[in-house]
Amino acid sequence: MPLPESNRExxxxxxxxxxANADERVAVWDGSPPDGAGGTADVVHTARQRGIPVTVGWPAGSVR
Structure with a gap:
């Protein structure tokens, strides 16, 4: 992406x-609640709201 910094934006x-360009999402996510736009929880929630299937891989030790 043509942005100069790796940040929330x-x-x-x-x-x-x-x-906008994928039929499905795969996320590695520990189940933590959203902590701001662009984070994994936010993206998983947004994809599901849009009807995009999401497969979540749970890291060892994560809380579901």
Whole structure:
């Protein structure tokens, strides 16, 4: 993505691009609640709201 920094804006922009161009999402997520736009929880929630299937891989030790 043509953004100069790796920050929330860049994460959100990249996630929007992927959601617009993919039929399914795969996320590695520990189940933590959202902590801001562009984070994994936010992206998983947004994809599901849009009807995009999401497969979540749970890291060892994560809380569900």
């Amino acid at each position: 860049a994460y959100l922009t990249a996630s929007e691009h992927v959601m």
